[in-house]
Amino acid sequence: MQTSHSGQFHIRKVAVCGAGVMGAQIAAHCVNAGVPVVLFDLPAKQGDPNGIVHKAIAMLRKASPAPLGAPALAELIEPANYQDDLHRLAECDLVIEAIAERMDWKHDLYKKLAPTIKPGAIVASNTSGLSITQLGQALPESLRSRFCGVHFFNPPRYMPLVELIPTADTQPALLDQLETFLTSRLGKGVVRAKDTPNFIxxxxxxxxxxxxxxxxxxxxxxxxxxxxxxxxxxxxxxxxxxxxxxxxxxxxxxxxxxxxxxxxxxxxxxxxxxxxxxxxxxxxxxxxxxxxxxxxxxxxxxxxxxxxxxxxxxxxxxxxxxxxxxxxxxxxxxxxxxxxxxxxxxxxxxxxxxxxxxxxxxxxxxxxxxxxxxxxxxxxxxxxxxxxxxxxxxxxxxxxxxxxxxxxxxxxxxxxxxxxxxxxxxxxxxxxxxxxxxxxxxxxxxxxxxxxPRSALPVYQRQVGAPRLVGEASSLGEDVVFEDDAVKCWTLPAPHPTDVLIVSFKSKMHTLSPEVMKGVEHAVDLAEGSFSALVVGQLADPFSAGADLKSMLPLFASGGPKAVEPVERAMQEMVLRLRYAQVPVVAALAGMALGGGCELALHCARRVAHFETYMGLVESGLGLVPGAGGLTWSARRAAELQAEGAPDAPLLAYLKRFAFPIAQATVSTSALNAREIGFLLPSDPIVMNRNELLYVAVREAHVLAEAGWRAPMPLPFPVAGRDGIATLKGQLVNMRVGGYISEHDFHVASTIAHVMCGGDLDPGERVDEGWMLAREREAFLGLLAHPKTQERIMGFVKTGKPVRN
CATH class of the missing domain: 1.10.1040.50 (N-(1-d-carboxylethyl)-l-norvaline Dehydrogenase; domain 2)
Incomplete structure (x- = not known):
């Protein structure tokens, strides 16, 4: 563990000793958070000495629920064994022992580890109930002041609780540093427990x-x-x-x-x-x-x-x-x-x-x-x-x-x-x-x-709007600027930046009803008039489950697709208002950001996402296409990626990255996976602790404003045209013939391909946003009139699950 000039501790690498279910999953969550890990276990009796660890890492890729935010992260866990690799402990600032719950086995292991542990490193046992004081007796006195219990709950990625258990010898400053690391870097809820059987x-x-x-x-x-x-x-x-x-x-x-x-x-x-x-x-x-x-x-x-x-x-x-x-x-x-x-x-x-x-x-x-x-x-x-x-x-x-x-x-x-x-x-x-x-x-x-009072550790000053127990004082102290039945516009008190407006939704699942959409546009007006930036974010999950379908059904029942067209157009106008706002708009994402909620986020200047963010343009599951700029954004983003990468590479290669996840209604399994799909950009920060989300989003918006942010220019961009449509449809035909998609799935996916490629145009022809959005509206309203799409929507409204037809 390194100390900087400011006195801060940095845990640059972690050793996890024990590649069983808990040890492997603790290692997985460390790499989720961008912390390199060396995972130790016994040497295998035959073959590769690290065979036990390799098997554990392979299991991480298959386990459900997934311990890894993206399967490729498994490659960042370095395998090691106690016979050949103990010298590698000298690289590690935190050593977590996570072997079976046997006091004698743990004592034997500590005697092996102790001579090679880095000076100043923290040593911790992930035990569910053994005495931390007794465990520490096997360590030399020089290490006992740096030893404590750190009990992760299973599964470590998803269960917030970590119990931190000191002994009488543990340095208080070390506990504070470890609590800060666990809270902010790994996103945990830390509770300090006394050293009693099974803790709290x-x-x-x-x-x-x-x-x-x-x-x-x-x-x-x-x-x-x-x-x-x-x-x-x-x-x-x-x-x-x-x-x-x-x-x-x-x-x-x-x-x-x-x-x-x-x-x-x-x-x-x-x-x-x-x-x-x-x-x-x-x-x-x-x-x-x-x-x-x-x-x-x-x-x-x-x-x-x-x-x-x-x-x-x-x-x-x-x-x-x-x-x-x-x-x-x-x-x-x-x-x-x-x-x-x-x-x-x-x-x-x-x-x-x-x-x-x-x-x-x-x-x-x-x-x-x-x-x-x-x-x-x-x-x-x-x-x-x-x-x-x-x-x-x-x-x-x-x-x-x-x-x-x-x-x-x-x-x-x-x-x-x-x-x-x-x-x-x-x-x-x-x-x-x-x-x-x-x-x-x-x-x-x-x-x-x-x-x-609650802990005064500085890390907890980052937890804006964190839930409070019944009877406790609120952590928020917000200043409400505007509020109606649909949205609340508010700011954080000093010392947080007070020049950043926040808009939160009041609808169930934070869906985008017509009233919420008006509220978002009003928030942009307020931000442009009196503030430096705008954050779109909720105090509780989800970010948004998408368009409010139930509010559209009476319109559709009374006037058919034409009656829905103004709502569809209003959604497109709302996302454009966010994209071209004269102040930076940042989406603070956590939980679901689906359909229209995803499209809203895509059109913001920046996204700050909690690690457990599930993004997706899922309309194809209802027999529809994304209609609030999602296909337009994807087509433009593909053109940008082509320009940034290899301009000679075909545009379709970049377009496919978005086309197939959209056609299959793919939802990201984490914020990292959303970045792999392309819904989050490399510049979009990922936050591990949900309670730090608004803190980071508000500061991100403030910094963008301070750095002289300007809205993007509405420039035309090239599309794949009819050749792209033909190629994508050819692949879809194979999926239909192979029985992977139904006839209506094929029709919907073909419509998505048609819109994303810009329609019946020459490959490389340049179009503007207005052209693409018009294609989206036509496609959305055309599919809305289709009987099989209506079956899917009605099934979803009744059961919460779309009909597969």
Whole structure:
């Protein structure tokens, strides 16, 4: 780890020791972030000494969900082994050990690594629950001050949580530097945990799973009923409890349970740590969940079967949630929702209340042991387990005092899992007065008996508009310039650049309704009149799911394609307004940027994209062509690439780069993949932490303005003409004959080819934007009148999925 003149630390290269699933995927996410990695494992017994690592890297290309933002990144992971390559540790500023959860194996490895570790490098163990202090004992004293735990959650690319666990010897400054690196460079949500068994996330999360096992048995619920009740209805991951266990791996779950069993013998809740017999039986059979094809569930063809523990066989999963309980869980007022669950006599409602009560009870009882503040517990569950709210936040939003009394009553009457009382701070003092653990002053620290503010590390000043827990002060402090039902135009407060206007959409999925389009043009007017630049961006994903189809359907029903033509023209005018605005316009992209949302972004001066950005011109899936300048932009971009590259190379070679992804409705799998497709330019920054997106976008817009940005000139450009159309159609014929596309797919793709090549023109003939946009409108409206396109649209509106016809 290098130190610059300013005192900053730079992690230039990372070593990951252990090429199992977690180690390989941590390495993958480092190269996603542009950090070179050396991946170590044991030497292979035969053949290439790095064979184990090569196999792990090959698996990264195939794994789903994809650990790599683009498959080619696998080439940036350098293979190594402990026998031949330990000297390479001297190149690395951060060494992450990620081998199996065995204290003795880790100790043996540390003794091998220690002599060659670079002076000043950070050494960290990615353990899910072993004592960091005990692990550090195997290191020489000179390294112990630079050692800590760094627990990534699986899968590392997608799960935000990283737990950072110091020992008594760890240098505080080193922890700050590592937290900054993990947060900004790798895009993680960092929670500092105490060195206790299973830390925070797994301690609370696995207790919650064990409570679900116990309460499901008590109330006689099947696995799919439990998953329905503990999934999205409860603000948790869609997969619920048992499906999630199958995904994580039943052996992994069992390991964490055993850690709690063995290392927490005096925990008042210890009786629930017993290994569930059904889990033991499945593991004995080798049914470890998704990775072995069977666990609590098994897939047979398209059918999902669930285990019937009494019969010991798989049966159809078809049990439903009772309507009364579904209505309680759908209640928007958290006070009424929790009160209703508590008071209901229905077994399913009693189950949900019991599971929530147990987690509230456990979290409060152990808060002082496992974390500094209640915020760390809540963020661990949000970032590590996909909960919409952590346990304390959920409790506070449902009425602190009333829920505390419900829990206390259940403890007294023997309904709770343990007889241990809630801590005194729950009922007395500042928490009771504030009616919760999260306040504008900070979150409750039971050791200090005070509300502790959020971290003051400079990296968190970059997190503009980051979500706040219930009760916390907003991080935004925005100045609203204009607001209506469709958009909000606002600026950030100083010290952020106050000369940059931001426009955000209020529509569902941030779709482009006629009102939103008017709002965007009004934002351009405001920016040109009183500001230096404009950012188009949302505080929450997605950027935009595209045109608001539902708003077009009544127009189409009453007047056919001609009635839609003004909306189509308005979308084209909006994107041109952005392209030729007299101030730079920057799109801040995250989540989906599809259809019209993608076209809007393409016409901005610059795009700043979160790594998890999924861009695509997807209209062909609905039997349409992109109609808001997407084909025009692509044709012009192909001409620019030809001029920048080899002018003698045929234009069609560049045009194909866009034509086939558009015809196939391809959506990028990451921002890096969007750059490969061509929707993002090399000059468009990619941000790893979603919460830094607006910070970077606003500064990018400000710098463009300060550098004297000027709108592009509307120059004509060459098109591929009729020869290009013929060549593209020839390839499409092969796809149709081969059965890869339907007749209507062929018709739509041929129409895309016709427009992108400029129509019936000579190859190389130059056209202007107006010519191309007119071809787009004609094609869009012509396809809209086609019965098969109408079938696709109506199917999409009804089911969210286009009809394949």
């Amino acid at each position: 996330g797994n301690r609370i999360g696995v207790f919650g799973i064990l409570s679900v096992f116990a309460q499901a048995q008590k109330f006689g619920l099947s696995y799919e009923q439990v998953d329905e009740l503990t999934g999205t209805r409860l603000g948790r991951a869609k997969s619920g409890t048992f499906r999630t266990a199958d995904v994580v791996g039943l052996d992994t779950l069992a390991h964490v349970i055993r850690t709690m069993q063995d290392q927490l013998p005096n925990d008042p809740f210890h009786k629930v740590f017993a290994m569930p017999p059904v889990l033991e039986a499945l593991i004995e059979k080798g049914a470890l969940g998704q990775k072995t094809g069977a666990g609590f569930y098994r897939k047979e063809g398209k059918a999902i079967l669930r285990l019937d523990p009494e019969k010991g066989e798989y049966v159809p999963a078809d049990a439903k949630v009772d309507e009364e309980v579904a209505a309680l869980l759908a209640e928007r007022d958290p006070v009424n929702r929790l009160r209703g669950l508590h008071e209901s006599q229905h077994p399913q409602a009693q189950f949900v209340w019991a599971v929530l009560r147990d987690t509230f009870h456990y979290s409060a009882f152990h808060l002082a042991d496992i974390a500094d503040t209640a915020r760390q517990v809540d963020q661990a569950m949000i970032w590590g387990f996909g909960h919409s709210q952590g346990p304390f936040e959920l409790w506070q939003s449902a009425g602190w005092r009333e829920v505390a009394q419900f829990i206390a009553d259940d403890i007294e009457s023997g309904k709770a899992i343990a007889s241990a009382p809630l801590p005194d701070w729950v009922f007395n003092g500042p928490v009771d007065q504030a009616q919760g653990v999260h306040t504008a002053k900070g979150s409750w620290n039971p050791a200090a008996q005070a509300f502790e």
